[in-house]
Amino acid sequence: MSRVAIVYHSAYGRTRSLAEAVLAGVESQPGSHGCLIAVEQVQEHWDELHRADAIIFGAPTCMGSLSAPFRGFMDATAAFYLAQPWRDKLAAGFTHADSLSGDTLNSLLQLAVFASQHGMIWVGLGLLPGTGGEGSSLNRLGCSLGAMAQSLPEHSPQAALALADRRTAACLGQRVAQIAVRLRPDPD
Known part of the structure; x- marks a missing residue:
């Protein structure tokens, strides 16, 4: 069984809703088990992250960058950086912003560089760009590097995530889990 950890800040x-969709995608793949780890609780889960076959990172995009609590999590990994416990693990990422662009690509790039610094293997979304705008198209925001989502600001009554964005996040989780199952050596 492959183990996929989803580390997120919300x-x-x-x-968090996107992280739950990613988890649903992971667990839809036979032979995969996923877990959600909020960055506020990561101190109790380092061993679980080190044992995982894949880690999917998620955070909101704030002012064109990852949220400060998520960057704090990234900084905390310096404690084991030289030991390279994440070397050759799969990695992927997702993010959310209030506006259509919100400079979310910058956040996904930060996650990919972070994963590369740990010697991880980045897994992109693997979906063609959607064509449905705010409709039901998968990958409606047209990103290849990871899953992007957009909704109105939290104080707006229409702030819920689009179904297409949740479905896209689930596709990311499923893709990472499929690859992790294929790469995991047989226990025999």
Whole structure:
């Protein structure tokens, strides 16, 4: 069985909703088990992260960058950076912003560089760009590097995530899990 950890920060619940969709995608893949780890609780889960076959990172995009609590998590990994316990693990990422661009690509690039610094193997979304705008198209925001989502600001009554964005996040989780199952050596 492959193990996929999803480490995320969520300020208003929307990134957590994406993390839950990623988890659903992971667990839809036979032979995979996923777990959610909020960055606020990561201190109790380092061993679980070190044992995982894949780690999927998620955080909101704030002012064109990853949220400060998520960057704090990234900084905390310096404690084991030289030991390279994440070397050759799969990695992927997702993010959310209030506006259509919100400079979310910058956040995914930060996650990919972070994963590369740990010697991880980045897995992109693997979906063609959607064509449905705010409709039901997968990958409606057209990103290849990871899953992007957009919704109105949290104080707006229409702040819920688009179904297409949640489905896209699930596809990311499923893709990472499929690859992790294929790469995991047989226990025999």
